[in-house]
Amino acid sequence: MNSDDDKSVLTEIEGAILSEIAHRGNTTAFRVRRAFELSPSSEWSGSAGAIYPAIKRLRDRGLIIGEATTDRRATLRISLTDAGQAAMLAWACDPDRASSVGIDPFRLRSGIWRRLPDADRVIVLRGSAESIRANIRFLEEYRIGLDDVEAERIELSLAVQAMRLDYIARQLRRLEEATPGSP
Known part of the structure; x- marks a missing residue:
């Protein structure tokens, strides 16, 4: 730009x-x-x-x-x-x-996930959730002892990751409601 x-x-x-x-x-x-x-x-x-x-x-x-x-x-x-x-x-x-949405790999991929068969989508969503949880654990350790500028950035990253987990949980609930009896 x-x-x-x-x-x-x-x-x-x-x-x-x-x-x-x-x-x-x-x-x-x-x-x-x-x-x-x-x-x-x-x-x-x-x-x-x-x-x-x-x-x-x-x-x-x-x-x-x-x-x-x-x-x-x-x-x-x-x-x-x-x-x-x-x-x-x-x-x-x-x-x-x-405030631009900018580079967001999760957002870019989420629309593609919607086109996957439900079973594949569940696998991707669950895998992404596990990866996000691992990233949260890493970020929580990483932020220890950081300067205030970088600590603020990591706090925001943690909040974004928490919102992603919430989004995934909502998507998984919708998929489960759409196909009762699925794992």
Whole structure:
């Protein structure tokens, strides 16, 4: 969604990178990429092919600066410029973009599940519920000791997962009511 006409509009990955630099102080491109790689969300790519070009775009647009270090690899220590801080805040505080349904793998797949035969749909729903429960257990452990920014994100992830479980329970009840005597 980044147009040449409006250089202040950030893509989601660009906004997330600026956020990563600002709130955790990840000051090298490698550390930023590593943070994405370790994210509990599989939709965020930690690949060099996604992160490094985005960091280059942010530098080219003057939203971050890089200062050479004295290490053997000539690592650049990156930080937000004033314009980068302003762009990150505009991205973070945009109510329309913040409330967008965005990337949601569950939502994308749920419509397809409706077309499955009931028995297959029950299998997918039950499998998804078990996977969600495992993810909730992981997130509950993961949030221990996190900074307040990341802890808030994990709280929201837990709430989303709880809503998904509720949705699955409702779907399974409907399927059971439609086919009495089914397992």
